[in-house]
Amino acid sequence: MDILNALVAFLNFVFIPAAAYGAQLALGALGVTLIYGILRFSNFAHGDTMAFGTAVTILATWGLQAMGVSLGPLPTALLALPFGIAATAAMVLLTDQAVYRFYRVKKSAPIILVMASVGVMFLMNGITRLLIGVDEQRFADGTRFVIDVRTFKAMTGLQEGLALKTTQVLTVVVALLVVWALFWFLNRTKSGKAMRAYSDNEDLALLSGIDPEKVVRMTWIIAASLATIAGVLYGLDKAFKPFNYFQILLPIFAAAIVGGLGNPLGAIAGGFVVAFSEVAITYPWLKVARYLFPGWQPEGLLQLLGTEYKFAVSFVILIAVLLFKPTGLFRGKSV
Amino acid sequence: MKKLLLASAAGALIAGTAGAEDIKLGISLGFTGPLESMAPDMGKGAELAMKEVTDSGLLLDGSTVSPVQGDSTCADAAAATATVERLITAEGVKGIIGGMCSGETIASLENVAKPNGIVMISPSATSPALSDLEDNGLFFRTSPSDARQGQVMADIIMSKDISSVAVTYTNNDYGKGLADSFQAAFEAAGGSVTVNAAHDDGKADYSAEVAALAAAGGDALVVAGYVDQGGSGVVRAALDTGAFDTFVFPDGMVGNQLVENFGSEIDGSFGQNPAAEGEGRDTYLKLAEEAGFDGSGAFSAEAYDAAALILLSMAAAKSSDPAAYKEKVMEIANEPGEQIMPGQLGKALEIINGGGEVDYVGATSVDLVGGGESAGVYREVGFTNGEMEVIGYR
Numbered sequence: 001m002d003i004l005n006a007l008v009a010f011l012n013f014v015f016i017p018a019a020a021y022g023a024q025l026a027l028g029a030l031g032v033t034l035i036y037g038i039l040r041f042s043n044f045a046h047g048d049t050m051a052f053g054t055a056v057t058i059l060a061t062w063g064l065q066a067m068g069v070s071l072g073p074l075p076t077a078l079l080a081l082p083f084g085i086a087a088t089a090a091m092v093l094l095t096d097q098a099v100y101r102f103y104r105v106k107k108s109a110p111i112i113l114v115m116a117s118v119g120v121m122f123l124m125n126g127i128t129r130l131l132i133g134v135d136e137q138r139f140a141d142g143t144r145f146v147i148d149v150r151t152f153k154a155m156t157g158l159q160e161g162l163a164l165k166t167t168q169v170l171t172v173v174v175a176l177l178v179v180w181a182l183f184w185f186l187n188r189t190k191s192g193k194a195m196r197a198y199s200d201n202e203d204l205a206l207l208s209g210i211d212p213e214k215v216v217r218m219t220w221i222i223a224a225s226l227a228t229i230a231g232v233l234y235g236l237d238k239a240f241k242p243f244n245y246f247q248i249l250l251p252i253f254a255a256a257i258v259g260g261l262g263n264p265l266g267a268i269a270g271g272f273v274v275a276f277s278e279v280a281i282t283y284p285w286l287k288v289a290r291y292l293f294p295g296w297q298p299e300g301l302l303q304l305l306g307t308e309y310k311f312a313v314s315f316v317i318l319i320a321v322l323l324f325k326p327t328g329l330f331r332g333k334s335v
Numbered sequence: 336m337k338k339l340l341l342a343s344a345a346g347a348l349i350a351g352t353a354g355a356e357d358i359k360l361g362i363s364l365g366f367t368g369p370l371e372s373m374a375p376d377m378g379k380g381a382e383l384a385m386k387e388v389t390d391s392g393l394l395l396d397g398s399t400v401s402p403v404q405g406d407s408t409c410a411d412a413a414a415a416t417a418t419v420e421r422l423i424t425a426e427g428v429k430g431i432i433g434g435m436c437s438g439e440t441i442a443s444l445e446n447v448a449k450p451n452g453i454v455m456i457s458p459s460a461t462s463p464a465l466s467d468l469e470d471n472g473l474f475f476r477t478s479p480s481d482a483r484q485g486q487v488m489a490d491i492i493m494s495k496d497i498s499s500v501a502v503t504y505t506n507n508d509y510g511k512g513l514a515d516s517f518q519a520a521f522e523a524a525g526g527s528v529t530v531n532a533a534h535d536d537g538k539a540d541y542s543a544e545v546a547a548l549a550a551a552g553g554d555a556l557v558v559a560g561y562v563d564q565g566g567s568g569v570v571r572a573a574l575d576t577g578a579f580d581t582f583v584f585p586d587g588m589v590g591n592q593l594v595e596n597f598g599s600e601i602d603g604s605f606g607q608n609p610a611a612e613g614e615g616r617d618t619y620l621k622l623a624e625e626a627g628f629d630g631s632g633a634f635s636a637e638a639y640d641a642a643a644l645i646l647l648s649m650a651a652a653k654s655s656d657p658a659a660y661k662e663k664v665m666e667i668a669n670e671p672g673e674q675i676m677p678g679q680l681g682k683a684l685e686i687i688n689g690g691g692e693v694d695y696v697g698a699t700s701v702d703l704v705g706g707g708e709s710a711g712v713y714r715e716v717g718f719t720n721g722e723m724e725v726i727g728y729r
Contacts, residue, residue: 012576013546021540136563149577161577238539239568248539282543284550301530301550307543308506308535 001158006291008160013287018279019272020168020237023175026271027230028248029255030182030264031223037199037262038219039100041113046227046252048124051245052091053228054235055132057084058139065141073143073166075236084232088224095120096220104216121246128242136241140167160291167237178229179268182222186264191218199262247311251278254314258321260328269329278313281305355397358655360385360645361422362402363433363443364638365409369536369564370435376623376632377458378404380698381432383626384642384680391681393688394650407434410507412442419443423451429655430454430645432638437462437508444474454657454664456644458637461586462512466706472661475644477637477701479609479711481509484585485516487607487713487729489524492555492583495605499527500583501553503544503569505560506533513559513585529553536564541572549578555604557583562592574600582606589716589723590633599721607713607729609699619677619698636677636698637709643680643697644668650687668703670694 028050035043043049060080070076099120103113146169149161186192191214198205198215206212231245238244255274259266284301305313321328362381364374385400394400403426405418415434422428431453434440440460448455449471456475457465463482468474492500502518504510510533518528530551534544548556548569556579560566566588573579574597584593584606593601619639623630630636645660647667652660672692675683683693695701704710715726 013542013549017540017542144575153577163576165575234539241537241539243537244539279543282547284547286550287552301547303547303550306532307547308533310543 002291002294004156005158005160006288008156008158008162009287009291012160012162014276014279014283016162016164016168018276020165020171021279022272022275023171024230024234024237024271025248025251025255025275026268027175027178027226027233028252029259029267029271030179031226031230032252032256033259033262033264033267034219034226035223036256037264038195039104039113039216041110041117042253042261043223044114044117044249045095045121045124046223047245047247047249048121048128048242049088049092049224049227050231050234050248051128051240051242052124052131053084053088053224054231054240054245055128055242056087057081057228057232058132058137058235058240060084061139071142074170075140075142075167077139077232077236078170081229081232084228085225088228089221091124092220092224093217095123096216125242125246132242134242136239137235138239140236142166165237167233171233171237174229174233178226182226182264185222191215195219250311250318251275251314254318257318258328260330263328263330266328266330273329274314274317277317278310281313282307282310355395355399356655358395358398358400358649359403359426359428360400360642361405361419361426361428361431361433362638363405363407363415363419363422363431363435365435365439366404366406368409368411369561370409372563373459373633373635374409374435376629376635377435377638378402379626379628380623380630380635380637380639381458381642383622384639384646387678387680388643388646388684391684393681393684394646395653395655398655400646403428405433407436407439407443409434409436409439412439415439415443416446419447423447423453428453429649430456430657430660432456432458432641432645435459437465437512441465441468441508444468444470448473452657454645454661456641456664458641459634462508463516464508464512466708468706470706472707473657475641475664475703475707477640477644477697477699477709478634479709479713480705481513481585482516483711484607484609484713485513485518486520488517488557488583488585489520489526490729491605491607491715492521492557493524493526497554497581498525499529499553500555500557501529501548501551501579502531502557502559503534503548504531505565505587506535509587510559514557517557517559517585534560534565534569536561538565538568541565541568542576544569545572545576545578548573549576553579555579555581555583557585558588559585561587562590562596567593567596570597570601584716591723594718594721594723601718602720603718605715605717605726607715609709609711609713615676615696615698615700622678630698639677640695640697640699640701643677644695644701647675647680647683647687647693647695650684665703665707667693667695668701 057080060083061077146164149163152162194210255270259270281304284303286302366374382402388394389399405422407415437460461481463480466480502514504514558566582604586608589606589608619636620630648660648663649655651663672694675693675695677698702710713729717726
């Protein structure tokens with residue numbers, strides 16, 4: 001029983017939250033890595049692109065709710081997602097035409113594009129706040145739990161409860177579907193192959209008749225979709241607040257770099273590595289330890305780092321990877 | 336006031352020769368920042384008192400009072416200091432209603448108000464640190480210290496036969512002060528605090544913080560935070576993970592927003608907040624409504640009382656000089672004397688000008704104790720069937 005209790009406490013406080021968070025980071029990191037692989041710069045505006053997409057989705061959700069549309073047990077925001085994606089895609093294509101294209105044609109150094117993206121980040125920051133304000137918005141509706149603590153305790157008779165939120169399941173399922181669709185697109189379709197060719201060697205791709213502008217457009221549209229989906233899932237699972245989407249940029253970059261920038265598989269692995277380290281390092285293991293070793297009465301909470309230092313974990317991972325394995329776990333392009 | 340009883344009508348005549356002036360009062364509140372939603376109603380409360388006094392024409396021979404607003408930001412001590420500096424040196428205010436948050440108030444009091452000898456009455460800074468501050472008699476507050484709230488909260492929890500609790504507080508002077516004073520009071524009463532941990536506001540997700548609290552355990556969770564900030568996030572995460580199901584809510588959490596957020600999920604939880612009850616408050620709410628703002632906003636009534644106290648003290652001292660009127664604040668606020676409700680400032684001035692005594696009750700039953708802070712009556716509330724109900728007053 002005690003081992004079961006320990007397992008349930010671990011699942012409830014570490015595994016489930018980290019898995020959902022990891023899926024959200026992975027989707028974000030995929031967008032970053034895609035832009036890096038094909039357009040060859042680190043897009044600092046990605047976090048705020050996520051915020052913008054989510055804001056539009058929330059507005060559309062409210063519209064749908066006002067019309068009485070709902071998805072039953074699932075959040076209405078899923079229906080509103082296409083609106084968010086369309087608006088975000090339009091937005092990033094517009095910024096590409098207005099900002100990045102100029103530097104791309106001039107073949108500017110990547111660092112200049114990075115700095116331009118910082119400017120875009122601040123602009124999007126402002127637009128999102130104008131659109132929906134700075135306050136926290138909760139827009140998850142439908143059934144909140146797949147299993148809640150009370151039911152679980154009654155069902156199993158265990159001391160520890162397990163809660164599984166609808167949004168957590170949804171996050172992981174949607175992330176899996178999106179990743180599958182993305183890999184299918186990149187590996188099987190002509191456009192996907194064109195994108196990979198462009199990523200491998202720009203000039204060679206040009207010679208074989210690939211239209212670079214088309215590849216760029218496609219990349220932006222995919223990145224915008226990934227950003228919006230990641231943002232909406234994050235907002236559904238936690239809460240939407242524009243500032244948080246700026247903060248999440250750091251773990252997302254850490255994930256992309258850990259996996260190897262430019263490598264989609266690495267982005268996914270990186271997302272989970274960062275999420276699990278953040279949660280596991282800041283989790284106090286006292287409760288689990290008490291079940292596993294009943295005789296042991298440790299001092300303190302068996303917590304490696306206070307929860308205030310959550311973001312420091314991403315920093316440390318980032319620095320360690322850049323020092324010892326700059327190309328990341330999955331051999332991305334070196335940075 | 337007692338000495339004033341001796342003052343003759345002749346005394347009033349002599350004071351009359353001082354002549355009318357335009358008295359400026361500063362309002363230093365966090366019009367931007369984490370409490371920006373509360374600041375406007377507080378500022379209007381203070382202005383309402385000033386207008387009432389000006390309209391009566393009875394203060395220091397028909398002196399007028401005009402408000403000067405400044406943004407204390409609540410969170411940024413340097414910005415608050417600069418604001419108060421401007422109010423005092425550039426605008427020449429004779430007193431300040433502010434600051435809003437405890438940290439910022441301490442900084443502006445120490446750095447500017449004290450060296451310049453300007454009276455500050457804060458409507459909303461509740462940190463216990465302000466009680467012991469060496470203030471040269473310049474600082475007062477119309478809200479009670481959190482040390483008192485910590486004691487009340489400990490009593491309430493003890494009365495429910497809960498002996499071990501976990502505490503989480505918002506990471507600032509207010510949260511830390513309240514959590515520490517509560518822990519001291521609770522442990523003195525024989526209870527045990529399993530963990531006393533901070534949470535930062537404005538995060539998307541508090542599951543990590545709640546995991547730590549859950550690991551430490553406890554029969555209830557004390558959430559010394561803000562209802563529209565991290566406090567609600569912590570409660571949400573604790574409910575979702577089943578870590579706690581009984582919560583104790585201090586003043587930053589008790590509000591309609593809490594019921595709106597959680598409904599019947601927090602049944603069985605309880606809390607307390609400074610309660611202004613009775614006639615004074617009802618009158619104030621009506622006055623505020625007539626003036627076109629919401630007087631029930633947090634600390635709005637306290638702001639009205641802060642401004643009223645300054646002005647009545649000026650009348651009692653027959654001078655708008657802070658060094659003179661600071662001596663009168665305690666006399667005005669406390670017994671003996673005729674009780675003064677909101678909207679009766681004109682009457683109070685008449686009594687004072689006539690040499691009588693007043694006991695300013697105001698919108699929040701003002702009664703200043705110790706170094707000049709509100710004694711504080713607290714309202715105990717409980718949550719049942721998704722409704723908040725008042726259990727009693729302590």
